[in-house]
Amino acid sequence: MLRLLPALLVLALPAAAAAQVRFLEGPSQGRLYPRDPVTNQAEVAMRGEVTVPGFVTASLLVMRDGAIWQIDQQSLTYSNGVAPFSFSTTIEAGLHRYRFRFLLSDGFSSDTYALVGDVVCGDAFLVQGQSNAVAADVHGEHRANDAQSTWVRSYGTARPTAAAAAANHEWYVADGEGQNDRGTIGAWALRLGKNLVDRYQVPVAILNGALGATPIRWHLRDDADPENLNTIYGRLLHRARAAGLAERVRALFWYQGETNGAMDGLEYFRLWSSLRRDWLEDYPGLERIYVFQIHNGTCGGKAIEVREAQRRLADWFPEVEVMSTSAAPGHDGCHYWYEGYEELGRRITRLVARDLYGEPAAAAFDPPNVWQARFTGPARDQIRIVGRDRRQFLTIDPLAYRWFELDAPERVIGVGQDGADLLLQLSGPTTAATVAWVGHPGDGAWITNSLGVGLLAFRLPIQP
Known part of the structure; x- marks a missing residue:
């Protein structure tokens, strides 16, 4: 397993300095933001509070693949010793890595207070x-x-x-x-x-x-x-x-x-x-x-x-x-x-x-699927399984008949194809009311489409 960094804001300062900022929402290391399929974008919010006086601005620098993507700056206003901040930026879907750097300035210099990457x-x-x-x-x-x-x-x-x-x-x-x-x-x-x-x-x-x-x-x-x-x-x-x-x-x-x-x-x-x-x-x-x-x-x-x-x-x-x-x-x-x-x-x-x-x-x-089953004639010794998709061409393994079942003593002894339909030959006239394709464990005989996808298992009532 390749482990990513913890899903918390990675503070880029010692604990004493980090305590100057309380993050309430923000990106996480390695996080995937789900895109809006229409816009191909996602919104990333970062908000919190500066808890130590003396700072005048907060900034968010967003990099994409090592290049500047967006820079935003806000003035800080303190109330009861706390200055809130809130940023919102938009990132685009694609094989791009985004990096978020949060900075505070006292009017003379700026320092990094959080650094999150691989978003x-x-x-x-x-x-x-x-x-x-x-x-x-x-x-x-x-x-x-x-x-x-x-x-x-x-x-x-x-x-x-x-x-x-x-x-x-x-x-x-x-x-x-x-x-x-x-x-x-x-x-x-x-x-x-x-x-x-x-x-x-x-x-x-x-x-x-x-x-x-x-x-x-x-x-x-x-x-x-x-x-x-x-x-x-x-x-x-x-x-x-x-x-x-x-x-x-x-x-x-x-x-x-x-x-x-x-x-x-x-x-x-x-x-x-x-x-x-x-x-x-x-x-x-x-x-x-x-x-x-x-x-x-x-x-x-x-x-x-x-x-x-x-x-x-x-x-x-x-x-x-x-x-x-x-x-x-x-x-x-x-x-x-x-x-x-x-x-x-x-x-x-x-x-x-x-x-x-x-x-x-x-x-x-799509897997091969069926609509209905019906007897082909009054003899009741053959069943037509009507395929749903008339475009599907099926490959039938010669032994696949073994995995059809009737709710009667008679057995399916052969299976053929008529376009998208299957024709099941029975061992004799039957009073069966249902027919099922159950398949089998492991490898072996199957009925598949042109991509090798197997026929869905089914149980159907047999129409007259």
Whole structure:
């Protein structure tokens, strides 16, 4: 982990001199200010009080990449031995480092009383969920931090205790390998951040509040105390607010559900809908919520009810996008080797690039999805699965049929393609009422689009 300097004003004088100024608001070492996407700028305020008489002016000198960006000066007026000051400056997003120097003058000479550097302006994101949102280096590969960048930052700690959350107010270069620690954001989130920095030349801050093996109920907000540091929700909200990001978080990424593998789909939908409502309230600038549909695996089983509920979230909520985890390589049955997390980072980058950065869209950015299932004829021995996006061209592994299921004794014995639709051949006439694509743990036979993104798991009623 590359640690940045403490997220407090770095006073450039001995303690006795520093006590002459009380800072109430100001930039922090290494801080990212979230930009206004319309203006590409952020406002930086510095205000406080001079507590020792004799000074006549206060000045703020702002440098960008070593050159003067702005100089501002104010006359000081004392009242009861205290002279307030307040500065406001605007910085622009981009791969620029800003430095702030606060000076006081007695009319004859000026001295520096605070010096803060490595401040940037860019975009802010949040990650929440369980262990595949934590996305730590569970296999000890030490590859995730190959994507580490000084322009991808995080704030505070993901340690799951109230004391740790309350005590840590530092900025860090984001770390993709550690687990629930200072500045850790996980492998796929770090890959996402690096991709955005490289492509759009804008710094990003990513705060990850995920915690492994947690059911969705543990993620709900304490409505009586939203920043309750004894809750998963409250700790992340506290960090986002303390970092100055909460009002302008652009997107939140959710990967959770394995622990709820046996939950009824409607109940999962109800609880997730409550979370969404609270996110939109507490993060008012939220433009998108990205949901990873969980993988079939040893952590949660087939979990088809939960996975079907996740698939339908984008049908109910306009700001939601759902990404498949099917066919991501390196799935160990529960988590992923780095190559799998790296692929998830690539997949979600495409959606973010399209939705938030105006990247030209391609059909294969989205995972293959379906509308309905219906029998092709009265024999009831073949089912047509109607694809949603008629532009999607699918690749079908010959053994993929094994991972379709009916709620009847008959089996799917083959799968073909008709344009964007799938044709399932059954072992015989059936009375089945539903058909599901459940996939499987690990690598193997998949149905994918032209970018290798796997078909979303689904359970559908079969129409006559």
